[in-house]
Amino acid sequence: MMFSRTIRCVFSRERGKVVIMTNARFKSKTTSFPAEYCMDLVRQTDHEAFLCTLLLPDNVRTIAFAVRAFNSEVARVGDVASNSTIAQMRLTFWKESVDKIYSDCPPEHPIAKEIHRALSKHKLSKPYFSRLVTSRISQNTTRGFPTIEAMEKYAENSVSPVFYLILQAAGVQDVNIDHAASHLGKAIGITNSLRSVPFIVSKSNPDLLPIPVSTLVSHNVSTEAILRGGNDSFKDVTFEIASQAKLHLDKAKSLSKKLPRSKFPIFLPIVPVSGFLKRLQKANFNLFDPTLRLRDNYLPLKLYWAKVWSTC
Incomplete structure (x- = not known):
């Protein structure tokens, strides 16, 4: 089965990794195009x-x-x-x-x-x-979020419009699909906040931590504990937030099934966010597990497979 002309993926026999190759020739930021x-x-x-x-x-x-x-x-x-x-x-x-x-x-x-x-x-x-x-x-x-609801609202406003605009460009006008885009935006936004925690901790700036204060309080976790690398209680915090992202992701998956097959690729970001949440679960919700910072070298194949079969 051949890949689309837009992207080709080949396997490296030496390391067993997927190497991404595109037909586009990227220029520097000074490009005039x-x-x-x-x-x-x-x-x-x-x-x-x-x-x-x-x-x-x-x-x-x-x-x-x-x-x-x-x-x-x-x-x-x-x-x-x-x-x-x-x-x-x-x-x-x-x-x-x-x-x-x-x-x-x-x-x-x-x-x-x-x-x-x-x-x-x-x-x-x-x-x-x-x-x-x-x-x-x-x-x-x-800075930060007082509640997980505020975190969701920020995710909706900072991510979901990307999908609304792409759906408009594709000529898709459907309330259910817009709802799917809203839920996917929330799932990605919440997940991105979790993924940013190790980077923010490395900067030692507690004011930038995107973890809802109410969730930290309910689990008796201090920002100092997070800056020290977290603890078992912080894993519970991560689990609660990740579970919220998973709820939105599952809803997006369900609603996206109503998309025409030709428009389904718009919702391909379901694949990487789902992959991260699975890896997070495997890491026992330890956001500082080094495996979470590794790039999924097989993601191009997973995306192409999802596109071909129109399912995530």
Whole structure:
């Protein structure tokens, strides 16, 4: 069985790993081609999303990369900015850029230019782009989550709009599918928060920990204990949060079955988030287990298999 022309995967006999090869020739960030810039940014910042997007239909793939590049750009502001004030300024730039894009005056930035170009072919809702930015602005000022409900709301606002926009680009208009996208966004957002904990701990900044305070209190876990590498009680915290992500993931799986076969690849991100939650369970919900930071070298094969059989 042959792979699609977009992505080829081969096995290394020496190490038994899957090597990802694409037909695209990626250029540096100075590339003058907005579409290539968007694709390259997603490849560098979100490996799993990059692989999933490669397997989208031809008529959706380019705009999907633009949407994901926009989200990656605003999502990493907090990581690349030296302080919250500068982060706020950069997020404000993107908030204003959305207004300019929809006013036919996009700023001289490849992501903005590519989204503006896409608007001539696709009807994409401005509020979804705005939510991707405002959710980050809010989180940049408040930090952390008081409750798991607040964590879910942030996940819905910072991830789900990506799927809403891609569904719009694909011409999918269905309330049930939108619900599936909402649940998948929550599952990914919650899971991403968990995955970020070891990185934040390495920076020794308890203010950035994305673990709901109410959940920590109910399990009598202090931020100091997390900064020291966690304990058995923190595993219970992780289990509770991961279980919430799993509930949303299962709901997304169930609702996504109503998608037409040709549109199913939009929900391929179900595969990597499901894989991480399974590995987390195998690690006994120890977020600091080093195996959780390893890349799944067989993910390209799993994604292609899921696409062919239209099932996750």
